[in-house]
Amino acid sequence: MGLGDLAGAVKQLTDNPVITVIPHHHPDHSGNARQFSEIWMKKEDLTMPIPWDAELRRSDIRHIARRMKGCSVTPYNMFHLYPYDLETDILSPEEEGPMPEVHDISDGQRFDLGGGRIVTAYDCPGHTAGEIVLLDESTGTLFAGDAVNYNLGVGAVPLETTLKAMKRIQAMSGSYDGIWNGHHDFRALGAPLDPDCLPTIIRMMEDALAGWIAPCEDPNFWGQDVPLSRNDTTKNMFSGFGKRVSLRRGRNWLAIDPDHLTEE
Numbered sequence: 001m002g003l004g005d006l007a008g009a010v011k012q013l014t015d016n017p018v019i020t021v022i023p024h025h026h027p028d029h030s031g032n033a034r035q036f037s038e039i040w041m042k043k044e045d046l047t048m049p050i051p052w053d054a055e056l057r058r059s060d061i062r063h064i065a066r067r068m069k070g071c072s073v074t075p076y077n078m079f080h081l082y083p084y085d086l087e088t089d090i091l092s093p094e095e096e097g098p099m100p101e102v103h104d105i106s107d108g109q110r111f112d113l114g115g116g117r118i119v120t121a122y123d124c125p126g127h128t129a130g131e132i133v134l135l136d137e138s139t140g141t142l143f144a145g146d147a148v149n150y151n152l153g154v155g156a157v158p159l160e161t162t163l164k165a166m167k168r169i170q171a172m173s174g175s176y177d178g179i180w181n182g183h184h185d186f187r188a189l190g191a192p193l194d195p196d197c198l199p200t201i202i203r204m205m206e207d208a209l210a211g212w213i214a215p216c217e218d219p220n221f222w223g224q225d226v227p228l229s230r231n232d233t234t235k236n237m238f239s240g241f242g243k244r245v246s247l248r249r250g251r252n253w254l255a256i257d258p259d260h261l262t263e264e
């Protein structure tokens with residue numbers, strides 16, 4: 001969410017009323033929010049303007065492109081998978097319209113899509129304080145936003161709290177066939193995460209809480225500037241986002257705040 005005319009693209013799919021649910025506040029997930037008259041997102045994530053201004057969003061997109069291109073987590077170049085022009089496909093908030101009405105989301109809240117299809121939101125704090133996942137039991141689909149993936153950054157709440165949320169998602173695994181997250185990595189485009197991803201995250205968090213933290217400086221896209229080209233001098237916008245330690249197990253990367261582990 002963030003590039004081009006999302007509302008127009010949705011209109012091409014359906015004439016039905018649209019419920020816009022934003023899993024967390026980062027600009028690559030909330031960038032087109034003003035194209036809708038009302039949105040649903042956790043109040044905990046109303047800590048920054050929705051969406052960020054156009055220049056910040058361009059910076060964020062460059063950051064994601066840099067991460068996909070330059071980090072060993074994605075050992076191939078997917079920079080050109082999505083053709084776009086940062087100068088024309090990002091509108092300023094004013095161009096997109098007024099701030100939509102925002103509705104809070106409660107844990108377990110059900111969104112009725114009609115025809116017996118219910119999508120349920122569950123709190124999953126960690127990547128942000130207000131991160132949610134959405135479960136569509138009728139299709140066996142868990143939409144994870146940025147809550148679960150192979151290059152996960154957490155720290156918005158104590159790691160212990162995030163671990164509980166991860167274990168709850170795992171306990172729901174009988175209700176879904178796959179987890180679809182918000183970003184691409186090793187997989188064929190559109191494929192769900194492989195079944196090893198969530199159990200490995202849980203194992204890594206348990207190890208971190210047990211004191212088995214193995215700091216790794218390089219490569220790490222959280223706080224590290226990886227240039228897109230020899231002459232690229234743009235800065236990683238997350239450079240100032242607090243302390244992070246990167247852990248790696250197999251193809252899973254997990255960035256945690258080592259000073260924010262337990263709930264006490």
Ligand SMILES: [Fe+2]
Nearest residue numbers: 024026127146
């Ligand atoms: Fe995010």
